[in-house]
Amino acid sequence: MLLEKVAMYDLKSSDLYSDEYATYNVSFYIPDGKILAAYAKDGKLLRTIEKYKDIKLPKDIRMAIAERFPNWTVVSDVYRVNYHYLNEVTKKLYEVRLENGGKKIKVKLNEKGDFM
16 A cells, blocks of 8 residues: 555655755655655656565565474564665565564564575
């Protein structure tokens, strides 16, 4: 839902637009996430920085954690996405906090489930 708002945002119709700036930074929020988007003067999306809390982790991520950390429980997670129109690859990172008894650890994985 949030990504759709970013993609459909009409910069030139917004109160922010004044034709004197080369780029515009616009923030979008929902309770579990936020996106900071940069737009060019013509309205083209240049880059985004996204952060979502406590999402449902994809299957590859859940399986990688279960395999490497059996008997550990996911306590919280943060999903980060960095997009730039010049890059062919959008960077996606999962930061997951795990607990097992009194032990706590934080792990980072890419979208394929590879630990970093």
